[in-house]
Amino acid sequence: MDMKYQESQYLEFDNLEVIPRIAGLLPRELAIRYHALPVAEDGKQITVAMADPSDNEARKAIIAVLGPSTLIVRTNAQFIDKFLAEFWDQANNQPLELLLWLPRKSIITGIETYAEYVATLLGAHINHFETADIGDKAYKALVSEIENIKADIVVLGEWDQTIMERLIQLTPENNLSNQMPASILVVRQPIHPIKNILLILRNDAAIHTSLNWTIGFARLSGAKVTVLPITIPLPAMYDHNSRMRCSIDSILTSNSKFGKNLRLVAQQLVDSEINGKLRIRQEAPTWQIHSELYEHKYDLVVIDSETPNKLWQWIQVELVNALLNWSDKSVLIAKSSKIQAT
Numbered sequence: 001m002d003m004k005y006q007e008s009q010y011l012e013f014d015n016l017e018v019i020p021r022i023a024g025l026l027p028r029e030l031a032i033r034y035h036a037l038p039v040a041e042d043g044k045q046i047t048v049a050m051a052d053p054s055d056n057e058a059r060k061a062i063i064a065v066l067g068p069s070t071l072i073v074r075t076n077a078q079f080i081d082k083f084l085a086e087f088w089d090q091a092n093n094q095p096l097e098l099l100l101w102l103p104r105k106s107i108i109t110g111i112e113t114y115a116e117y118v119a120t121l122l123g124a125h126i127n128h129f130e131t132a133d134i135g136d137k138a139y140k141a142l143v144s145e146i147e148n149i150k151a152d153i154v155v156l157g158e159w160d161q162t163i164m165e166r167l168i169q170l171t172p173e174n175n176l177s178n179q180m181p182a183s184i185l186v187v188r189q190p191i192h193p194i195k196n197i198l199l200i201l202r203n204d205a206a207i208h209t210s211l212n213w214t215i216g217f218a219r220l221s222g223a224k225v226t227v228l229p230i231t232i233p234l235p236a237m238y239d240h241n242s243r244m245r246c247s248i249d250s251i252l253t254s255n256s257k258f259g260k261n262l263r264l265v266a267q268q269l270v271d272s273e274i275n276g277k278l279r280i281r282q283e284a285p286t287w288q289i290h291s292e293l294y295e296h297k298y299d300l301v302v303i304d305s306e307t308p309n310k311l312w313q314w315i316q317v318e319l320v321n322a323l324l325n326w327s328d329k330s331v332l333i334a335k336s337s338k339i340q341a342t
Contacts, residue, residue, distance in 0.1 A: 018037070018039065018083050018086075018087055019039070019040075020087065022038045022039065022040065022041050022046070023037055023038055023039070023083075023087050024038075024087075025038045025041075025046060025065075025066060025208055026038050026048065026062065026065060026066065026208070027065065027208065027211075027212065027268065029268075029271060030061055030062065030065065031084055032084060033058075034050065034051075034052075034055065034058035034061065034062065035050060035051035035052070035077050035080045035081060035084075036048050036049070036050040036051070036058065036062055036072075036080070037049050037050075037080050037083055037084055037087070038066070044067060044069050045069040045070070045071055046066045046067070046069075046070050046071070047070075047071045047072075047073060048062055048066065048070060048071070048072050048073070049073055049074075049075040049080060050062075050072050050073065050074065050075070050080070051074075051075065051076070051077035051080050052074075052077075053072045053073070053074050059072060060260070061264065064207070064257075064260050064261050064264045065207060065208045065264065066208060068257070095123050095124055095125045096122050096123065096124035096125070096152040096153065097124065097125055097127065097149050097150055097151045097152050097153075098115065098118065098119045098122070098124040098125065098126045098127065098151065098152070098153050098154075098155060099127045099128075099129050099142075099145065099146060099149065099151040099153070099154045099155070099182070100112065100115040100126060100127065100128050100129065100154075100155045100156075101128075101129040101130075101142060101154060101155070101156045102128075102130075102156070102157060109190075110190045111155070111156075111157045111187050111190055113190065113192075114155070114187055114190030114192055115155045117192040117193070118153075118155060118185065118192075121194075121217070121220050121221055122153075122216060122217075122220065124152070124153070127145075127149055127151065129141075129142060129145050129154075142154070142180070143180065143181065146180065146181055146182045147181065151182045152182055152183065153182055153183045153184070153185055153332075154180060154182050154183070154184050154185065155185045155187060156184065156185070156186060156187065157186075157187050180335070181335070182335060183213065183305075183332060183333060183334050183335045184332070184333045184335075185330065185331070185332045185333075186324060186330065186331045186332075186333070187330050188327065188328050188329055188330050188331070189299075189328060189329060189330055190330070191299045191330070192299075193221055193222075193223075194217055194221045194223050194299045194300050195221070195222070195223050195224065195299055196223060196224050196226070196296075196297060196298045196299050196300075197214055197217060197218055197223050197224070197225045197226070197298065197299065197300045197301075197302060198225075198226050198228060198292060198293070198296075198298040198300070198301045198302070198329075199211070199214045199225055199226065199227050199228065199265075199302050200228050200230060200289060200301065200302065200303040200304075201227060201228070201229045201230070201261070201262070201265065201304070202229075202230055202231075202232055202303075202304065202319070203229070203230070203231045203232060203257075203258045207261050207264065207265060207304070209304050209305075209334045209335060210302050210303060210304035210334040211265055211268060212334075213302055213332060213334045214302045215268060215269070215272050215274065217300065217302075217332075218269075218272070218274045218276075219272050219273075219274060223274075223299070223300075224274075224275045224276065224277075225269060225274055225275070225276040225277075226276070226277055226278075226279050226292075226296070226298070227262070227265060227266075227269075227276060227277070227278050227279065228279050228281070228288065228289065228292055229258065229262055229278070229280070230281075230285045230288050230289070231258070231285070232285050232319065262278065266278070279292060285319060286319065286322045286323075289301075289319075289322075289323060289327075290326065293327060293328075293329055298329050299329070299330070300329065300330050300331075300332060301323070301327065301329050301330070301331045301332065302331075302332045302334055303319075303320060303323065303331065303332070303333060303334065304334050305320065305333045305334060305335050320333060
């Protein structure tokens with residue numbers, strides 16, 4: 001890939017290698033509208049090749065989806081459009097890979113039927129994973145199989161654990177959510193068809209992964225989507241900067257990053273013709289989720305697993321762990337994949 005600096009301070013690409021996983025991080029509608037294509041990823045920084053980086057509206061929309069560390073570079077519009085057409089044509093013809101694991105201690109019945117429903121809904125190819133190993137050996141074998149078949153989503157049931165075991169140790173699902181390179185659908189209630197989805201959005205997270213999965217499920221099943229925005233404050237010992245504080249009021253202001261993300265989510269739901277609504281709650285983060293699940297009926301809960309840094313990752317893990325420990329709903333822990341939002 002030959003590059004040279006321009007006076008505009010953007011990079012000019014003469015040749016470009018498209019990586020499907022990275023290219024799919026930007027929803028199709030935004031990519032085509034703004035002639036933009038993600039081409040590289042370095043840690044949390046995503047490089048986007050774009051025809052007109054001076055378009056402020058386009059830059060804001062792309063950064064809202066991919067995060068503030070996004071690097072936008074310049075390239076030829078015809079070149080971008082050619083690769084976009086090829087990439088999305090290939091993506092339309094490339095099915096998702098679903099991997100089903102039925103642990104020996106799984107206590108949920110009907111998981112195979114549910115996995116077949118999910119696979120049919122998403123147009124995914126279903127694979128089965130079996131192992132005689134337990135614990136870390138089983139997880140390592142599962143990771144190896146995920147990488148081997150390039151699985152997009154792993155479907156698994158709830159392990160048979162006593163209440164005391166749940167209180168004193170992490171569930172196997174918790175361990176898997178921290179280790180797996182693919183999205184994980186933990187089946188607590190194999191309810192289908194899926195008609196009501198709860199999308200949990202955190203103020204620290206990029207929105208594209210969980211939003212893509214949510215729209216993918218909702219658009220294909222006709223489900224309604226409730227968006228629950230929660231603000232997770234940093235621990236007091238780290239909160240030296242007032243700008244890092246985020247209240248329930250500030251997320252709705254026009255200038256807040258989280259507020260902009262929520263408007264983008266609303267627009268994407270409208271563009272996808274999905275019936276959606278925003279729920280604002282005032283409790284602490286975990287209690288917001290707990291109360292919402294207690295008061296309303298949902299078939300699926302979606303939460304993003306990606307975080308901007310190790311500190312937020314620790315906070316996110318605690319939130320996901322709490323959700324998995326007491327939720328009786330099926331939970332999708334979303335990670336990057338080639339699922340299309342539009």
